[in-house]
């Protein structure tokens with residue numbers, strides 16, 4: 001869990017199996033007005049839907065056995081655990097925490113706004 005950030009948790013499914021992943025194990029959904037890519041690797045990950053390089057649709061890319069996602073446009077590679085651009089171009093893919101509990105599958109979105117630090 002990331003420290004010093006406050007998250008609001010959004011339920012995206014009752015169970016992981018309810019998420020209907022296509023064959024590339026990448027699924028784009030909307031959560032709290034944001035387009036988010038859910039990736040199914042060794043575990044579930046969430047990241048922003050668009051590549052930070054030039055807006056490629058991450059859900060149209062592919063994920064490898066090391067939980068690295070490759071953008072379909074220019075093939076830059078990002079670690080889904082931390083968003084680091086492991087192919088060396090210096091970009092960062094925003095990631096979101098995922099929690100799976102007996103109540104469902106949740107994505108954490110940082111609380112923003114003037115008073116969010118008070119909560």
Ligand code: FES
Nearest residue numbers: 051054056071074
């Ligand atoms: S848009 Fe993703 S690598 Fe260029």
